[in-house]
Amino acid sequence: MGRSTIERWLAAASIYKDRRILAIALMGFSSGLPLALVGATLGVWLAEAHVSLTNIGFFALTGIAYNVKFLWSPVMDRAPLPWLTRRFGRRRGWALATQAALIVAILFLGNSDPGSAPGLTAVFAVLVAFMSASQDIVIDALRVDLLAEHEQGAGAAATQFGWRVGALVSGAGALYAASFGGWGFAYGLMAAFVLVGAAAVFLVNEPRDGAAALKPQASFGEWLEHAVIDPFADFMTRHTWAVILLFVVLYKFGDALAGVMSSPFYIAMGFTKIEIANISKIFGTSATILGVFLGGVVVYRWGAFKALLVCGVLQMLSNLMFAAQAVAGHDPALLIFTIGIENASGGMGSAAFVAYLSALCNAEFTATQYALLSSLAAVPRTFLASGGGWLAQHLGWVDFFLVSTAAALPGLLLLLWLMRRAAAVARGAVRG
Secondary structure, three states: OOHHHHHHHHHHHHHHHOHHHHHHHHHHHHHHHHHHHOOHHHHHHHHHOOOOHHHHHHHHHHHHHHHOHHHOHHHHHHOOOOOHHHHHOHHHHHHHHHHHHHHHHHHHHHOOOOOOOHHHHHHHHHHHHHHHHHHHHHHHHHHHHHOOHHHHHHHHHHHHHHHHHHHHHHHHHHHHHHHHHOHHHHHHHHHHHHHHHHHHHOOOOOOOOOOOOOOOOOOHHHHHHHHHHHHHHHHOOOOOHHHHHHHHHHOOHHHHHHHHOHHHHHHHOOOOHHHHHHHHHHHHHHHHHHHHHHHHHHHHHHOHHHHHHHHHHHHHHHHHHHHHHHHHOOOHHHHHHHHHHHHHHHHHHHHHHHHHHHHHOOHHHHHHHHHHHHHHHOHHHHOHHHHHHHHHHHHOHHHHHHHHHHOOHHHHHHHHHHHHHHHHHHHHHHHO
8 A cells, every 4th residue: 555545544534633523423422322221221220120021121112212203303303492593503402402301301210210110210211212312313413414425424433433432331331330329320420421412512513504494483384395295305306215215224234133133142152241241342342433433434535335335245244254153152262353343344334324324315304314214224123133033043043144144235236226326327417
């Protein structure tokens, strides 16, 4: 690699010194923080409180807001907030409002008693998930509006980095805090950490471009047209919109199929909880952070399409490491290698994918369109991969991971078609 090539890559990496990127990482931290508080961390608390396994299973439904957030995203995309919009702008005003409400919801959840009133705990968990999903809507829109198209890869990497750190804090960090001061203290501390995201809002200016706020006197019909119908109608003006949506659903399918069965796989291979925590959680998070950083640089250097292809192929091939691990069995050294490759390539793929989704959004409808795309992107994790356990049980681990590798191919084939289509359109535009 020549000196000039190295200098170009270093110049691409310099985007991470931008203050906007720092703010986006801090907002990503605030975005990743609540998920475990209504998921894995809450599950430990429920088990400690002797809530039945059946009821603990039903608590998973409290997070459904993350899958349907596009339903109320038009309001946050277009509607102004009294005083806050005038003082801070629409994007920043909505961010501060949702973060304040999220802090209150987490405090309510932390002061509930799942042992004696699990129903009330569930209500507060639903409230936390709703405010968390709402925060995601406005933070994603703010990120997209703040950055130019060629900067979206770095923005995606920054938000993924912050999200991973936030999830680690509300996962392992909350458990440590609960061991020290109890669950109320732990959730109170997590509520305080949301202020990190609030502080980040003040590091950036309100984006100049973006959706125009609806006038207060607008009729319901006008609101419905401009806030709900227009964003989806705008997206459907793309000639390949249906293929794009199918690609969004399938790009991470292989990764999600393997990931949903990773924990049972570790146990089946004889790894202890300590080994899983050290290798999969702590080392794995570090590998993912490295991956999203590299993915952001690749997008900045090569563009979204080429980055999606390279990172997608790496992401697909990483599943073969799990097949090798299944053959080797309990081998901690190989597991380090497996987790390192899988998490780094998955992080690269995530950064490129988020950058692509961001670039698809029209600045006039950012919040609504990104909420729709990100909801579709969650389909593999929540629905398509739900049959992973049945496949693993009937195929065995080696064949299961071979199938999960093959499951990535449809998304990559759609990507190649989209790339060829975009190239053909570009050639036609040049000739024109």
